[in-house]
Amino acid sequence: MASHGARGRGGGRPTLEEVAARAGVGRGTVSRVINGSPRVSDATRAAVEAAVTELGYVPNTAARALAANRTDAIALVVPEPETRFFAEPYFSDMLRGVGSQLSDTELQLLLIFAGGDRERRRLAQYLAAHRVDGVLLVSVHADDPLPDLLAQLEIPAVISGPRSAAETLTSVDSDNYGGARSAVEHLLLGGRTRIAHITGRLDVYGAQRRVDGYRDALRDAGREVDELLVEPGDFTEEGGRRAMTLLLRRRPDLDAVFAGSDVTAAGARQVLREAGRRIPDDVALIGYDDSAIARHMDPPLTSVRQPIEEMGRAMIDLLLAEIADRRPPLSRGPARRHAVLATELVTRASS
Amino acid sequence: MASHGARGRGGGRPTLEEVAARAGVGRGTVSRVINGSPRVSDATRAAVEAAVTELGYVPNTAARALAANRTDAIALVVPEPETRFFAEPYFSDMLRGVGSQLSDTELQLLLIFAGGDRERRRLAQYLAAHRVDGVLLVSVHADDPLPDLLAQLEIPAVISGPRSAAETLTSVDSDNYGGARSAVEHLLLGGRTRIAHITGRLDVYGAQRRVDGYRDALRDAGREVDELLVEPGDFTEEGGRRAMTLLLRRRPDLDAVFAGSDVTAAGARQVLREAGRRIPDDVALIGYDDSAIARHMDPPLTSVRQPIEEMGRAMIDLLLAEIADRRPPLSRGPARRHAVLATELVTRASS
DNA sequence: ATCACAGATGGGAGCGCTCCCACACTACCT
């Protein structure tokens, strides 16, 4: 019944006040129970909980947000067009980690794509309105103004993949340096001596770190780094083909390739095949990311796995800490946190 | 500068009242300008807009939501685990359509997965709290309690793919009947006479409609429907293999197969190959969905394309209408709407 | 008995907005 207008003053949802009346206590007490404050006697708590159940009370989020100045929502901001989001398993894994870590909280996760200019403006407006308590930033380019905007608005934020060694935002990353080292060490152990590296986009910090890892692994094994064996790529398949072509021309005697991504490795593989090189007999090949294509490649590709789901979980942990820090009296100083999670070399037939 | 505590009474965000003071007008007038009411003189409007810009005023969403009893958010509810969401391009296309149609509004889109029991409970809580103004429901099974919950809570909702001919929720669908007809008619036109159909899951209304279309196309062409040529499938590849095996056993002389999905067609193709049938020479094959695998199959698969992105847009249109209807005095009666969008047969080498 | 103190409780004040009623003020009719 109450057919037309559940909005009417009578038929609507129960309020705190109504619960209080029903339980025979004051408004403040009900609020305390709802929010799990310890300063409530057991008897009172039970009475209030009964009233809540009987009335089917559900707190009004808007009222709470207004009074408490928080939204109980955080945003996962993807500065990419939606297409890429769906195409790359990275995001899916990340989302799973984030979601799972969020599931024991009351926080709502918003997914926001900000690929185009229009979306960027919307996002800026959105953040200015403080519609979220915190922001998770994934896949951010070095020159992106978003981190600065976040800092200026004083919105807690965590970035996945720091933009540089001097990242100011709290960050989560996988151990790109260690991952690259383990790949190269594995190749050295296999007796390879002329190991090439097709890098990722070098304006991405993680790609730089992989180059560092590659270099140090060789140096620590007592080898010179032959600069002719290092060729910049851009994470793409086409980039892999181009780089591989150049490398083969410069160093036809190379016997291993460490690629900046699985897709790059796929491109390299194609060129190697066309040049009559057998994998892994003539040239060993290692990729990065351990994506689906690594498993399905012929031969299956050895690759460095990043714990993306765990990174998602770590991001939530850090963000929650960040948010908690700003809640009490005055902000507890910029105790920036940076988490770095271990990678794992997944060995397959290509190496 | 206002370093600690942007929450303090002084350093925070400007409010309506402050804008009003600055512009030398009353609170109500500023509200009118912000909300685009026509009952404001041009001069006043200009003054207010100037003040808004100078102060960098952004409305407080929580306050607005509380006072106006709306959230300016709608949810896209996916009753599937996230994995499927990412695996199937259906959702990605749908999301694109929804997003684009939403971009000229002030509405925020929330993406909610409700695959497991736990998520379902969270969702129920979420809806009970009326945290969204409306809901978009995709991929709902026939026995799902969600639509009833929505109706009970009086939350505007639109479903993609009605659950039956008697769907009570406003719905958007593609013309499954017409799509199936066009596929069968194409096969008849190509001179095929013994056309088999591997259906989709028959508890999905759309799959039933496709069977209807298949039958009527044959009848209208003056042919009997041979029930031995109809075998239930379940949209999967494995189901396609199983059904195709049965069909070949029962009717070794069949010369065409219309499958309930592209994936099913892929399963069927495999069995046909193993049985030594050539496609399309011996047996023509048509799928449904026009997904990526249709293009990449060997030979490329003729398939029925559904305008998924447009369906997404249509869902938003209907939902907005639904929401608008319930806003004024009393709800304008249950004028249920059902949109049906045309499909298109994409012809390739398999038929 | 008296005082001090901690725990439990009630309720006022406000968060920033929308809604709506009342009040100008103007223009146009009788």
Added chain:
DNA sequence: AGGTAGTGTGGGAGCGCTCCCATCTGTGAT
């Protein structure tokens, strides 16, 4: 001149919560 519609405009009264202070009660120390 008096009426009668309109327009614009100001501001009170909430929306349903959280925060915090005042109050009350019971306990143990003096």
